[in-house]
Amino acid sequence: MVTVQAKLIFEGSEDKQRVLDLMRRWSSCMRYAYKRLLEGHKRNELKKQLQGIFNLNSRYVDDAIMKAKSILTSCKERGENPKKVVFGGRQLFEKLQKRHINGKAYKKLQLKWQEKRKGNLYSRGDRSKKGNLNTRIEIDEDCTRLRINVGEREYVYARIQPGWKIKDGRYIDRNQLLEAISICGQPYSVQLKLKSGVVYAYFAIEEVFPQPAITRANGVIGIDTNAYPRHVAWVETDEHGQLLGYGRIPMPELESGSFEKKEYYRWQYAHMIVQMAKEKQKAIVIESLSIKDRGRREDFSGRRSRRIRHYFGYRSLLEKVKLLAKREGIEVIEVNPAYTSVIGMLKYAPQFMVSKDVASSYVIARRGLGLRDRIPHNYMMFLGRLDVNELEELKEYVRKVVKNTYVRKKQLREIGRVIKFLQSLESEAERLSVPLDGTSTGSRGKNHNLWQVLKVAVVTPLSPERVLRDLSVLKSLLVSGQVGKTYKGASSCFLGQGLWLSQIPPAGAGKA
Template sequence: MHYENAKAKVEFTEKRIAKAKSPAKIAKLQKRLEKEQRKLAFWQKHLDNNTFPPVVFGGKKLFQERCKGNITREEWQEVRSNRYLSRGDKTKGGNLNTRIYEGQDQIYLDIAADPVQKGKSVRYNRITVPIYLAQKPSKKTGKINGINYRQMVLDYIKTGSAYQVEILRRDGKYYVHVSIEEEVPMPYNHKGAFGVDTNPDGLGVTQVDCLGQYRGSEWLGQGEWTYARTNRRDNRTCEMAKKVILQAKEKGYALAVEDLKFKNDKSVMAKFKRMSHSFVWSKFLKAVDRSAAREEVPILKVKPAFTSVIGILKYQHMYGIAVHEAAGYVIARRGLGFDHEKIPKMLLDKLVKKKPEFKQMTNWKQWSAVKKSVLAKIKKITKRKKVNSLVSWQIHRKNVLGIG
């Protein structure tokens, strides 16, 4: 995977160099290409020798800092020994080495420590410590806000099923992470779908009935996603996922989302790296999967190709909705099985010249060809050197189609 990504980056940068005209830009791209070629040679060497890159427990950067004497031996050892993981086993009562149990209104963690030889058998000294399973009771009612995870874990442990325990040491404090398997109920038969277009600053949500007809839309803006701290951003993401799931459940609809996958195989600019790093799509999709399973809401994952293009060129003007809501409409229809989106007759007549050849193309290639024609028209009208986006489509729509 690393080799393929590195190879794709080199090929992509070589294409950019071939297209570049400015000497300054070519020089910058050449430096980037040299760096990417060194990375490709690094992975190629390991492939040829059938070896793996060395792994440093504690992190390569901190190891280099230790070699330079910038951190102490104690700090380095702290990083290397701050984690303990115990895998569960159903045949041994859930977890043999780290057991969790409740007694006298207190929860305890029993840990197998040093081995002791007793005759032919080996026994372990046990360390028992009290732990706190977090829960958040309301100050007004005294009831638990949201899901009672504490009781969920205790009920699960009583069944004897396997559970995993991870102990982390941070700043002199110990944290215990308990992983259990949650039963997932069967989702209901949906009457339609909510299409969700995920963006760095919010969600475009569109309702579609079982016949693929538009039934409403809204923009759920989340400006905090782009600048808030990690914990705050994660919290807002999960809250938004829960909100959308409950709306779909109330209507008896499924939730259609894009199956987004950002591969690290493009030599992208710093601006895109910053955007994709803070992009919450992965966190949102995980929160949606978890919340939907608990609420019995069906999840429909669709390919994201051309959802925005189709939404802008076909549905945005038709329903008078925003770009992301139009994309959400296409996602919902695709989730319900309406995969083939016909080209509107007006676009076909005004933008397509070779109609027999056009009809032989696949649906996505047809939309790609229409998009290129629209961009070429806008470029001619605006007299710009380059037009890569359909953002100005609504402004120049009448002029492009000759109906103004």
Template sequence: MEKEKTRNPHAQIYHRLRQLFPELPTKYIDSAIYKAKQYPTDRPVVFGGKRLFEKLCKNHLIGEVRERLKKQWRELRQGTLIGIGSKHKTAQGNLLLRFMELDGKLHLRITTGNREFIYAKVLREPSNSKELKLRDGEVYGSVSFELPTPEVKYTKEKGVIAIDTNASPIHLAVAEVSKTGELLSYQTISLHHLLGLSQNSKDQQEWILTHKIVDLAIQKGKAIAIENLKKLKKGNRGDGKAKLRKRLHQWNAKKFLQKLKRVAMLKGVEVVEVNPAYTSTIGMLKYAPQLNIDKDTAGAYVIGRRALGFIEDIPENYEKLLKDKAYLEFALKRYEEREKELREIMEKESNEYKRNALKSELKSVEYAKKLLIHLIQSLQSESSSCEGANGRNPEQGRVAKTTLQSAWRVLRVALLFPILGKVLPRDISPLKPVLVEGVWDRVRSRLVPLEVGGTSR
């Protein structure tokens, strides 16, 4: 009895598992124990998931619903297989899980015991998972292995090749940016041909494309700049944007960029990820009209400049617009008319999905009105409030700071629809007179009559 108390806990678990699974190769047991050691010991663990376990404990679940949850819980609890190998010379790698070529295709050989094997087809998809998992009766898994990381030879010291992914139309915008922030060259790569391909063919074409982009970076001696897509918007069911959601479902930008990062790493090219906030807006409002380029290329250009550490200032004439009460009232009038128009259309529209799209636009219009009203009120409070010491308004600093923090969002609202008549226009060139000269009164007279005076001159 005393001998049983002093036995190594590892050995106790090992022998107990041998009793429960006598046909299982012992290496799987060692791997499972290794995995179990990674779990925290200071709090309870529910294998199969605490959320599912608590649902199954509820008595009101019966019939097919309960059986489906029970199957899902069993798969999560028992359907994970881990096989850990060794890179030691005498270990011969992983004896349980091995890659093999069968009929010209890569397979994973899974040892089940007594020299019996299962052969699983390999899909070359990047993943953070390191286990085989059972899901809906199918086995899914991924394998991690160490690769020698080449020395990074191509960094952002000489500039970057910036990539912007776009869904409508689906393509990549590629911009070459010098170390001093100038746009040197650009191109557009259509991805439309990928939409009709099988997953395997799509993966193959994506790998080929990533190699071409990385080779371009090597040729130019530059790093690669991309968006950090952890918060990539995919759209919501019922938002009236079914075509866009379908396109996003057919092509996963995040997975493509993961492939791109992997190829770049293997070829010694630095990849710089940047915060994507307002890159499209800044490119659309600032660089598209200024450089006569499309808004997607301009967005890629901003990504490249941000990767190099440049901060985007608001153009002087745009700042003047945000302080021009007459222009802001003109913009507000445009949104009020659009709001009235949308409500009239919604009353006549019976199609649910079209109504959802109209509701989405109406919500954006209402939000734009609030921003503009707040900005107009801020300008009025500045001019009507009492002056402080040395003739300065004590509230002016606070208002200016608030305006600066949301300036690009307000600019988007104040410029795009009021001047171009669309929230996401393809042609940005009409903004050039506003950007360069600050001229907006001709736009006002062309689009809508407005009984207010003043121009931005």
């Protein structure tokens, strides 16, 4: 939806008063309809009844019922009690109930609540009427006006004062938008609101996007958002998923500043990403974001977690990318972000010698093409050759090093689950032949994900105290199935791990 806000200037106080009276009656009609819907009345039953009670035409009444129904549905979806809805705002209402507020402050607060409660009017557009019948935009040589139906064939005209607006990160003239809305012949909705004695109008029209001309048939660009440090990693692939190029876009402007400043730069970065996809003739693949950075207690209460999510605005950035790409006719593919970082870290970062953020964007791009990422054979050889005692050693080792870290405790539980998984397999040959492609399926895999187990078993011994950034050390294991340089009789071979790792023979080695 494209929305344009504007201020209404009336020719006289009498015209303004007639519009305010219409807004008051419509608001009362909407509240009355809400109460009747709670009692189980139907729309057709209410429509004729409300026209007589509030002296409104059928279109206004129908819009009021529709608005009341949407509020009722929204309350039920949020799990709230619909009988406790406060029209005008619960927060303002509760402030008015506090006894320590009096005098001018109380009157100001009361006026604000009354305006939010009674100063509303909503009018839907109609395709058959080529716009909006009750509130119609009219373009004159001198100015743009809004014609408001206040009675039976009675109209009030108000001059629209739109000014300028930042749209998609660029300044545009709102008058041009209003003219385009009025002559396009598409239905547009108009909402009037009273704020501090001034009537504002909000014009909304549904945007029509062209059919995508740039699709995944030409290849894709995978986008991975990273809140800390703030940047976007991107990867370009062909239609078969082969890596063609990669890079990163740093975003230092999103570190601090006002909301308007950060919103402006989000639009600029979104334009940059879409322009790159347009030049390369590639579709865009993004994460289907409901990213939940829960903090240490997994309840979104961590101060650092809240600060990162607040300043970065990853969801807002990707929504802008989606919108701009649709306008340019570029296909946008959303994929499940689960385990993209882990797969990129273990599989593609050491293979292409890139950062884990770039590798994660490559996994996202491959998912957009419908490709699956299986665990490499040498990694499975590595897991398959660990017996139960060696996994217990690993578990005890990690527990001693990082016993107070929440994330590591979660990973320890994954190791415990894989112990049961290996115990359920009867022979070494069966361990190596089990097909594992990320998230395991069936009775053995319903309680754990082997990508996560592999991350703990391989990465944690290499870097137990901090996140591993340089993943080139994994290349020898990825290619040959062997980590580090082993020495006969040595008790440790690589960054402090115990005997369990030094005893692992390389992949393909025969039995003694």
